[in-house]
Amino acid sequence: MRKLQRSYIREILDAINERTISFAGGLPNENLFPIQDIKKATNRVLENPLSLQYSKSQGVLSLREKIAKIYCEKFDFPTNKDEILITTGSQQAFDIIAKTFLKEELYVQSPTYIGALSAYKVLNLDIKSFDELKELESKLNPQNGFYMMSDFTNPTGRVLSNERREEVASLLNKTDTFLIEDGAYSLIDFEGTIRKPVAALYENSFHLGSFSKIVAPGFRVGWIRAKKELIDQIIVSKEAIDLHTSTFNQMILDEYMNEFDVFEHIKKVRKEYGSKMNFMAECFEKYIPSFKFKRPNGGMFIYGSFEEDSFTLAKKALENDIAFVPAQVFFHDNRKSTEARFNFTNSTFEQIERGVKKLSELLNK
Amino acid sequence: MRKLQRSYIREILDAINERTISFAGGLPNENLFPIQDIKKATNRVLENPLSLQYSKSQGVLSLREKIAKIYCEKFDFPTNKDEILITTGSQQAFDIIAKTFLKEELYVQSPTYIGALSAYKVLNLDIKSFDELKELESKLNPQNGFYMMSDFTNPTGRVLSNERREEVASLLNKTDTFLIEDGAYSLIDFEGTIRKPVAALYENSFHLGSFSKIVAPGFRVGWIRAKKELIDQIIVSKEAIDLHTSTFNQMILDEYMNEFDVFEHIKKVRKEYGSKMNFMAECFEKYIPSFKFKRPNGGMFIYGSFEEDSFTLAKKALENDIAFVPAQVFFHDNRKSTEARFNFTNSTFEQIERGVKKLSELLNK
Numbered sequence: 001m002r003k004l005q006r007s008y009i010r011e012i013l014d015a016i017n018e019r020t021i022s023f024a025g026g027l028p029n030e031n032l033f034p035i036q037d038i039k040k041a042t043n044r045v046l047e048n049p050l051s052l053q054y055s056k057s058q059g060v061l062s063l064r065e066k067i068a069k070i071y072c073e074k075f076d077f078p079t080n081k082d083e084i085l086i087t088t089g090s091q092q093a094f095d096i097i098a099k100t101f102l103k104e105e106l107y108v109q110s111p112t113y114i115g116a117l118s119a120y121k122v123l124n125l126d127i128k129s130f131d132e133l134k135e136l137e138s139k140l141n142p143q144n145g146f147y148m149m150s151d152f153t154n155p156t157g158r159v160l161s162n163e164r165r166e167e168v169a170s171l172l173n174k175t176d177t178f179l180i181e182d183g184a185y186s187l188i189d190f191e192g193t194i195r196k197p198v199a200a201l202y203e204n205s206f207h208l209g210s211f212s213k214i215v216a217p218g219f220r221v222g223w224i225r226a227k228k229e230l231i232d233q234i235i236v237s238k239e240a241i242d243l244h245t246s247t248f249n250q251m252i253l254d255e256y257m258n259e260f261d262v263f264e265h266i267k268k269v270r271k272e273y274g275s276k277m278n279f280m281a282e283c284f285e286k287y288i289p290s291f292k293f294k295r296p297n298g299g300m301f302i303y304g305s306f307e308e309d310s311f312t313l314a315k316k317a318l319e320n321d322i323a324f325v326p327a328q329v330f331f332h333d334n335r336k337s338t339e340a341r342f343n344f345t346n347s348t349f350e351q352i353e354r355g356v357k358k359l360s361e362l363l364n365k
Numbered sequence: 366m367r368k369l370q371r372s373y374i375r376e377i378l379d380a381i382n383e384r385t386i387s388f389a390g391g392l393p394n395e396n397l398f399p400i401q402d403i404k405k406a407t408n409r410v411l412e413n414p415l416s417l418q419y420s421k422s423q424g425v426l427s428l429r430e431k432i433a434k435i436y437c438e439k440f441d442f443p444t445n446k447d448e449i450l451i452t453t454g455s456q457q458a459f460d461i462i463a464k465t466f467l468k469e470e471l472y473v474q475s476p477t478y479i480g481a482l483s484a485y486k487v488l489n490l491d492i493k494s495f496d497e498l499k500e501l502e503s504k505l506n507p508q509n510g511f512y513m514m515s516d517f518t519n520p521t522g523r524v525l526s527n528e529r530r531e532e533v534a535s536l537l538n539k540t541d542t543f544l545i546e547d548g549a550y551s552l553i554d555f556e557g558t559i560r561k562p563v564a565a566l567y568e569n570s571f572h573l574g575s576f577s578k579i580v581a582p583g584f585r586v587g588w589i590r591a592k593k594e595l596i597d598q599i600i601v602s603k604e605a606i607d608l609h610t611s612t613f614n615q616m617i618l619d620e621y622m623n624e625f626d627v628f629e630h631i632k633k634v635r636k637e638y639g640s641k642m643n644f645m646a647e648c649f650e651k652y653i654p655s656f657k658f659k660r661p662n663g664g665m666f667i668y669g670s671f672e673e674d675s676f677t678l679a680k681k682a683l684e685n686d687i688a689f690v691p692a693q694v695f696f697h698d699n700r701k702s703t704e705a706r707f708n709f710t711n712s713t714f715e716q717i718e719r720g721v722k723k724l725s726e727l728l729n730k
Contacts, residue, residue: 027419038417052581052582053395054391088607089607095605115605119606212419216417218420218611218612220608236487241487242454243456246583246611247583248583
């Protein structure tokens with residue numbers, strides 16, 4: 001029997017009550033969901049009873065075509081429908097890729113996305129990090145893998161420069177390892193810039209995407225972009241795990257993109273998130289000047305460093321109805337840290353100010 | 366890298382074209398989906414943007430309460446909401462239970478459900494069958510598991526007698542093994558009889574259910590019923606695999622059951638399926654009297670035996686645009702068989718007659 005800890009983030013989420021101001025989750029703002037447009041699309045989809053029937057494991061064809069088109073037109077990454085597999089959220093992609101291709105070992109950025117760490121740990125993978133990229137040259141090989149985010153990395157919010165992307169690609173080409181590149185936030189640059197993924201520079205790669213941050217997470221629809229030969233192998237694991245992703249939800253998203261311009265919607269989202277980020281940054285500067293951070297250019301989080309252990313602080317804050325995530329949980333080795341992650345997308349401006357102010361009071365106690 | 370075969374059934378499904386008469390899939394009849402009622406429920410649900418937000422890993426509370434109530438009132442199996450975990454289809458239940466609790470070995474009925482076999486095989490479990498129940502007494506133990514269906518077993522359509530259920534429970538109580546009891550068809554008895562599961566007689570058990578056969582499979586919503594201590598451990602694996610099952614789909618099913626009587630709907634489904642079964646049985650008796658079978662009392666399949674190898678016959682049939690599943694794929698050891706499974710729920714009466722007749726012509730060639 002595997003002994004596993006529930007993720008600390010989910011525990012925080014469970015501990016949250018009505019009084020809590022939560023900067024902890026990675027929740028997009030539900031008030032921005034294009035709910036009227038989704039309603040129209042849904043009613044259209046429900047004219048066809050096959051929308052509620054079983055469907056193919058690889059995913060709904062026209063949705064795969066639309067995603068392929070986004071790669072071609074937005075990511076400068078030639079892709080066709082056979083190179084897309086629809087997954088039940090990006091989260092599922094971690095599981096089925098690792099299960100299919102990885103034997104024992106996976107290298108990750110540190111700190112990194114906790115949900116990915118959980119998925120890999122459940123599979124008993126040996127998770128390792130590194131300090132300098134060049135270390136990896138002797139460590140990566142065709143049996144292991146490298147998991148990374150290039151755009152607005154969760155939790156740090158960092159973006160890999162083009163130069164750095166080429167360095168990574170060159171390293172991968174030398175070592176022939178599997179690359180899992182997570183693009184969950186790639187379309188949420190506040191200015192609308194979309195960058196070419198590392199996966200476009202390296203053949204043995206999986207690029208992951210999701211509708212969770214750009215439309216809504218409640219559908220649980222994400223995808224994997226990989227060459228056909230790799231996709232064909234993952235389908236077996238996908239099928240074994242849930243047969244296929246909800247036909248209904250796939251068809252709704254497909255119809256939504258038929259009738260509406262999802263990039264117009266994303267524009268609204270990224271502008272709102274940009275304002276929220278700037279406002280939270282101003283609050284930190286005003287109320288907690290000792291918190292050191294850089295304003296991110298996209299994504300959903302401000303990441304920075306306190307002058308004290310952030311895990312202890314987070315516990316104290318939670319008791320006082322403020323939730324945020326101490327960086328310790330983002331390190332695969334659970335190391336102590338003064339760093340912390342704050343989500344700015346799921347709170348109102350008023351909550352952001354009240355929360356940061358209250359946290360400053362706790363710090364001064 | 367794991368070498369896995371795609372399931373033969375999915376391959377058949379992929380090979381099907383517009384001309385094919387398919388008795389192969391396990392597809393419920395989409396013309397019976399309560400689509401107007403689902404539409405009403407969906408529009409209600411979409412009044413709340415939280416229907417498209419992330420939600421808790423264990424599932425939507427009021428849906429869990431409703432499922433617990435079905436166990437109490439219909440299955441004579443006392444259950445509360447903490448004993449229910451919502452899964453992304455029943456298929457996911459196989460994966461997360463096995464991953465959490467099983468080390469190496471699983472015993473199954475033979476023949477058994479191919480989707481379950483795939484899920485267990487992906488996890489590299491050693492799958493074993495048995496001839497007589499009493500053999501299992503020396504083989505089952507607290508480290509391994511036993512997977513079974515008690516009601517309208519896929520593919521055979523058999524129902525375990527009450528006496529047999531008690532024998533199995535007594536065996537399980539002696540060996541303290543994990544029981545995975547799959548109740549996918551338990552509510553589809555043509556007469557409406559609902560039987561007490563073996564899981565109600567044995568504590569260390571998981572009972573699996575699904576909305577796929579009683580409402581619609583396109584939602585990918587199923588559940589696990591187990592004691593709280595076991596559920597709490599599975600949540601970790603569930604969370605690692607897809608965070609949670611679609612909030613939207615869970616809320617639609619919950620709202621549908623708020624506003625409509627799902628058992629009234631099921632009544633319609635089982636009556637229609639009963640007629641289809643009887644009609645298919647008559648066609649076999651008329652056109653292929655050499656095909657030996659017993660009429661099932663529920664479920665979605667007629668299972669019987671030809672006078673020749675059914676795998677070869679199924680291939681020939683597929684070339685002639687008739688699809689059914691040879692039993693070989695339902696045996697974990699892939700043994701040759703003259704038996705075969707025919708689905709009667711997803712074809713019209715006319716297709717059933719035309720298909721069976723055409724198959725009789727092939728047999729006589």
